Amino acid sequence: MKESQxxxxxxxxxxxxxxxxxxxxxxxxxxxxxxRTREPEHDPDCPFCPGNEGRLPDIIEEVRDARxxxxxxxxxxxxxxxxxxxxxxxSREGIYLAMGGFGHHEVIVExxxxxxxxxxxxxxxxxxxxRTYLSRYRVLTEEEKTMMVIVFRNHGERAGxxxxxxxxxxxxxxxxxxxxxxxxxxxxxxxxxxxxxxxCDILExxxxxxxxxxxxxxxxxxxxxxxxxxxxELWVMPRxxxxxxxxxxxxxxxxxxxxxxxxxGILHRRLGDPDYNMVVNTSAxxxxxEPRLHWYVQVRPRLLTAAGFEIGxxxxxxxxxxxxxxxxxxxxxxx
Amino acid sequence: MKESQxxxxxxxxxxxxxxxxxxxxxxxxxxxxxxRTREPEHDPDCPFCPGNEGRLPDIIEEVRDARxxxxxxxxxxxxxxxxxxxxxxxSREGIYLAMGGFGHHEVIVExxxxxxxxxxxxxxxxxxxxRTYLSRYRVLTEEEKTMMVIVFRNHGERAGxxxxxxxxxxxxxxxxxxxxxxxxxxxxxxxxxxxxxxxCDILExxxxxxxxxxxxxxxxxxxxxxxxxxxxELWVMPRxxxxxxxxxxxxxxxxxxxxxxxxxGILHRRLGDPDYNMVVNTSAxxxxxEPRLHWYVQVRPRLLTAAGFEIGxxxxxxxxxxxxxxxxxxxxxxx
Numbered sequence: 001m002k003e004s005q006x007x008x009x010x011x012x013x014x015x016x017x018x019x020x021x022x023x024x025x026x027x028x029x030x031x032x033x034x035x036r037t038r039e040p041e042h043d044p045d046c047p048f049c050p051g052n053e054g055r056l057p058d059i060i061e062e063v064r065d066a067r068x069x070x071x072x073x074x075x076x077x078x079x080x081x082x083x084x085x086x087x088x089x090x091s092r093e094g095i096y097l098a099m100g101g102f103g104h105h106e107v108i109v110e111x112x113x114x115x116x117x118x119x120x121x122x123x124x125x126x127x128x129x130x131r132t133y134l135s136r137y138r139v140l141t142e143e144e145k146t147m148m149v150i151v152f153r154n155h156g157e158r159a160g161x162x163x164x165x166x167x168x169x170x171x172x173x174x175x176x177x178x179x180x181x182x183x184x185x186x187x188x189x190x191x192x193x194x195x196x197x198x199x200c201d202i203l204e205x206x207x208x209x210x211x212x213x214x215x216x217x218x219x220x221x222x223x224x225x226x227x228x229x230x231x232x233e234l235w236v237m238p239r240x241x242x243x244x245x246x247x248x249x250x251x252x253x254x255x256x257x258x259x260x261x262x263x264x265g266i267l268h269r270r271l272g273d274p275d276y277n278m279v280v281n282t283s284a285x286x287x288x289x290e291p292r293l294h295w296y297v298q299v300r301p302r303l304l305t306a307a308g309f310e311i312g313x314x315x316x317x318x319x320x321x322x323x324x325x326x327x328x329x330x331x332x333x334x335x
Numbered sequence: 336m337k338e339s340q341x342x343x344x345x346x347x348x349x350x351x352x353x354x355x356x357x358x359x360x361x362x363x364x365x366x367x368x369x370x371r372t373r374e375p376e377h378d379p380d381c382p383f384c385p386g387n388e389g390r391l392p393d394i395i396e397e398v399r400d401a402r403x404x405x406x407x408x409x410x411x412x413x414x415x416x417x418x419x420x421x422x423x424x425x426s427r428e429g430i431y432l433a434m435g436g437f438g439h440h441e442v443i444v445e446x447x448x449x450x451x452x453x454x455x456x457x458x459x460x461x462x463x464x465x466r467t468y469l470s471r472y473r474v475l476t477e478e479e480k481t482m483m484v485i486v487f488r489n490h491g492e493r494a495g496x497x498x499x500x501x502x503x504x505x506x507x508x509x510x511x512x513x514x515x516x517x518x519x520x521x522x523x524x525x526x527x528x529x530x531x532x533x534x535c536d537i538l539e540x541x542x543x544x545x546x547x548x549x550x551x552x553x554x555x556x557x558x559x560x561x562x563x564x565x566x567x568e569l570w571v572m573p574r575x576x577x578x579x580x581x582x583x584x585x586x587x588x589x590x591x592x593x594x595x596x597x598x599x600g601i602l603h604r605r606l607g608d609p610d611y612n613m614v615v616n617t618s619a620x621x622x623x624x625e626p627r628l629h630w631y632v633q634v635r636p637r638l639l640t641a642a643g644f645e646i647g648x649x650x651x652x653x654x655x656x657x658x659x660x661x662x663x664x665x666x667x668x669x670x
Contacts, residue, residue: 004417004436006510014513016437019416054669081354081644081652082339093342095540096561101339152643171644175341178349179649203513205430226431279647300646307495309506311414311635312614314514317416329626332525 009227011198012186015315016227022184022319025330026307029231029303030272039115039164048073048165060106061135063128071128073109074136080105081171088145088174091168102174104140108132110166117155117166117273119265123254127259129168130253133280138246140172141285148173148180148284156275158302168278171229173321176284183281191292199294202226203237212326215262219255222263224326229316230304232271232325234263234296245282256297267330275302295307338603338667340656342562346533347521350650351562361663364566364638365607374450382501383408383444395441396470398463405520408444409471413521415440418654422488423480423509437509439475443467445501452490452501452608454595454600461596464503465588469616475507476620482506483515483619486580497668507638511619512638512644518616519628526627534629537561538572547661550597557598559661564651565639567606567660569598571632580617598634601664610637622630 002020008018047055061074081104090099110118110129117127133151140149152166154161190198203221206212214223214234222236238252248256260278265316267274280297310316344351382390382649396409417438425434445453445464475484480530488503489496522610525533538556541547547559549569557571573587583591586636595613602609617630647649 003421004415004438006417006421006430006434006436010431012513015510017416019414019436023413038594040544072545077356079357080339081357084340086338087358092463093561094544097343099341101341101354103339148648150644150647150649154642158640160640169643173348173648173650177648179647185479190430201430209429226428248472274666277643277646278645281647298647302455305493305495306616307503308612310618311612312485312487312514312633313483313506313508313512313518315508315512 007227010190010202012183014227014307016229017315017317019125019317019319019322022317024319026232026271026325027300030141041113042163043114045164046163048075048163048237049114050112061132063132063135064085065124065128069111070112071125072111072132074132075107075109077105077107077169082177086174090320099174102145102173104143104146104170104172106136106140108168108170109135110168114165117268118261119263119268121261123258124262128256130257133247134169134246134248134253135170136170137280139160140170141246141288143172145174145177146172146285149282150177151280151282152279152291153278156273156302158275159277168231176237178322180281180284184283184287184290187294188290188292197241197294199237199290199296203239211323213327214266214329215259217255217258217262219252220259222259224322224329226322228318228322230300230302230318231320232267232274232303232329233322234267234299236260236299239292240298241291241292241294243283243295244287244288245280245295260297267301271293271301271303271328273300276300277302288300301321340570344538344560344562344564345520345525349562349564352650353656354652354654355650355656359654361567361606361655361660363555364609364636371432376450378449378500381449381500382413382503383410383451385447390431396467398470400459400463403558405447406460407446407467407552410444412440412442412504412659417479417508421509434509437476437480439481439505439507441471441505442505443503443505445503447553452599452603453596454598454603456596457511458593458596461592463553465592465595466502468505469581469583469588471505472615475505476581476623477508481507482511482618484617485512486615486617488613491608491637492611492617493610506533511621515616515619519618519622519625522627522629523627525621532576532629534572534631535576537660538574545657549601549661549664552590552593552597554587555594555620557594559664561657563654563657563660565635565637565655566655567602567609567636567638567664568657569602569634571595571598571634573631576626576629578618578625578630579623580630581623595632601624602634604638605664605666606633606636611635612637 005018062070063072086100086102149172206223215222278299283293340353396403398407419435422435467469484507541558550557618628623645
């Protein structure tokens, strides 16, 4: 019997169980070829495809290419989780606290093409997505009542989306979510102890070790984290230490587009277009200048289902080792 | 447009978004009749069915009825996440911490019948499950290296199980999971402020309000929590204030079996046998005598898929209000 190992996520101090007895081969995760539906380039029933603009509630913003054709489009979420009219004042309901549902919920249509995923885009097209992320992130962060902006991408039904047209979302909230506070507090505690940023230390260590690195460019390192909670989890981490996603330079934005395109392309090719969630982990608004924080992008493939133990303990059970996952994604060995 | 509301979980202080714009009718969650496979009473290929004992690695314990037939059986998990030979000593791997995978991972086969779910069992049969939970919980808690025992039940593929024979699991860990520490710290903070147990206050308030109550007996109240993270979430809460699940009396154990049987039966009937996870939230070992904690059982139907926002923020988006869910489960109105 192969022994399990338990590893600590350096950033959050959460433990993750690596259970090789529960291991599957990477190919067991791959979507069977017949299960994949080839999407058409244009779907007349899709609200995000060109020609169906009448079905959009509004177009908030567009990025256009040199010839004036739209690359990305920002539209309101038709079924918003939060709305700008909500009130942030807390109210009591017996022993409980509640507040109105203040926030913004936007959708970024990433391309006019119904079947073009970021991993298959040109640098210019992927660049359009990152420019749009930044533009909306900055606009929503400036809103007086915003405390936090979360940028995320759900790909595939197992990742919680049924809309197939490539898109991302932004939600601006009027409170700081617990997860964010927790990450910030842990990073601050580390800084107070070591006088260094925990994410800078992770990045430096991973680059030197090399074992878990999947790709790298001038501004970003993409790697499977040491205590990945799920198989093939990826962190896309900026080399430049900065708390706030919105502070990126144009050059960094180009490199981010290239890193995301590369990382998502590798997942697509090596695992047969897996479902995944992608999320930008950045500082809460009023910590944007905080020297002890460091933003990054997290990609979590949805290959397994979290069950009762994970729900009760918060401890992930990951059947595969990050080193093996990284080697497989780099195209080494057969496994 | 219906406004969202944001509510605070009193026990953890996490916020949950209630988004009626994203609402579905309860019947939209119901599994279509044709999608449900009727399981046979006996499956010759099932390792947990009588006659296939040769395929079990071991039988650790059995509960038998008055006539000597087995009601429940405890067996080792064939693909354990943690094993008793693991070492708890921490080791360094560069900047990281790791340890061996110490723990126990057991499966409780809940009935000889392949198709008998707890919600459809007799009181005696359901009682056998609770007796087995308690017996194994106590044995594993006594183990020198155990810090925490998590009892859980995964029902259906969306809840992370492919084994259809009714079963629960126990995992004993050598460390206290972050989720558990967090719940404990919040409960202690509440107690320090108010001089009372937060769970006792919740129970009392819910019983008086009545709105979210689904059922009650002498020892337990079953209700949809005020800030339920998912539709039709249920808390099964003991009236007697106790930190440790293992401290229950025989009478309480009987009432727990009855409450679980009732709650799971209602979910089954009203929602067409939904997939769900059930977990016993109890104290970590060395807080068992802690007067500020209070154990309870949490049932989380898996009707929706958590996506990027939930992963990044820890904030649930729940499309239905707990009061409406409770009324529906009580059989009131049509919705």
